[in-house]
Amino acid sequence: xxxxxxxxxxxxxxxxxxxxxxxxxxxxxxxxxxxxxxxxxxxxxxxxxxxxxxxxxxxxxxxxxxxxxxxxxxxxxxxxxxxxxxxxxxxxxxxxxxxxxxxxxxxxxxxxxxxxxxxxxxxxxxxxxxxxxxxxxxxxxxxxxxxxxxxxxxxxxxxxxxxxxxxxxxxxxxxxxxxxxxxxxxxxxxxxxxxxxxxxxxxxxxxxxxxxxxxxxx
Numbered sequence: 001x002x003x004x005x006x007x008x009x010x011x012x013x014x015x016x017x018x019x020x021x022x023x024x025x026x027x028x029x030x031x032x033x034x035x036x037x038x039x040x041x042x043x044x045x046x047x048x049x050x051x052x053x054x055x056x057x058x059x060x061x062x063x064x065x066x067x068x069x070x071x072x073x074x075x076x077x078x079x080x081x082x083x084x085x086x087x088x089x090x091x092x093x094x095x096x097x098x099x100x101x102x103x104x105x106x107x108x109x110x111x112x113x114x115x116x117x118x119x120x121x122x123x124x125x126x127x128x129x130x131x132x133x134x135x136x137x138x139x140x141x142x143x144x145x146x147x148x149x150x151x152x153x154x155x156x157x158x159x160x161x162x163x164x165x166x167x168x169x170x171x172x173x174x175x176x177x178x179x180x181x182x183x184x185x186x187x188x189x190x191x192x193x194x195x196x197x198x199x200x201x202x203x204x205x206x207x208x209x210x211x212x213x214x215x216x217x218x
Contacts, residue, residue: 002144003056004063008154009197026067033069037076038116044104045083048120049176053148054078122170124183131212132187136162138215140189148176151214155206158195159218163207164188171211185212 007013025031041051055063055075063071080086084101107115132138142157143149150172166186174182189210193201 001056001146001148002153004060005056006153008152030069033073037072039107040076040080042105042107046079047175049148049172051075051079053176123167124170124181126168126183130165130185132162132215134162134165137218138162138189139218140210140214141216149173151210152208154196155208158191160189160191162187163190
């Protein structure tokens with residue numbers, strides 16, 4: 001989908017200015033925001049792709065005015081309401097007003113280290129051979145879905161070269177909407193700066209990870 005999360009070098013937003021020696025958290029509440037998001041994700045009610053889509057759907061003015069962890073909290077609020085764990089009234093009041101959905105599992109303090117160490121692997125085998133090979137020139141599709149996608153807006157309808165065949169992984173465009181994992185081959189594709197941003201672009205190259213259905217043979 002096209003939204004405020006997918007700027008891709010658009011003009012008018014100023015330069016990217018990394019903060020030197022940036023801390024992991026700028027305030028104590030940000031630690032809690034991370035903990036809440038991970039704990040709620042452990043309920044087993046939604047996928048990481050659905051959680052990304054929830055954040056992408058924040059209205060643009062609100063998204064651009066929010067900090068990183070404010071966006072996370074607003075996304076998890078949407079998911080809690082959508083899956084029946086809480087109501088908007090409960091979130092606003094901070095009090096339980098009715099019985100909600102029971103989580104499939106609860107992340108307890110003694111479980112956190114092991115759960116984080118295990119991560120959430122999303123590589124899955126497929127029965128087909130990869131359609132594209134390293135060194136092959138490909139073109140990305142030109143589409144503008146209202147649903148979730150991991151193909152950046154700035155990299156659509158662009159010619160690039162396959163640099164790596166990464167393996168086969170869950171297809172996020174389907175997984176975000178309850179359509180199953182439907183794994184596909186995943187490729188690292190490299191583009192020249194001029195291909196992405198046109199004449200006058202710097203000589204840098206840009207690489208993205210692109211699922212097979214994003215690509216067409218040139």
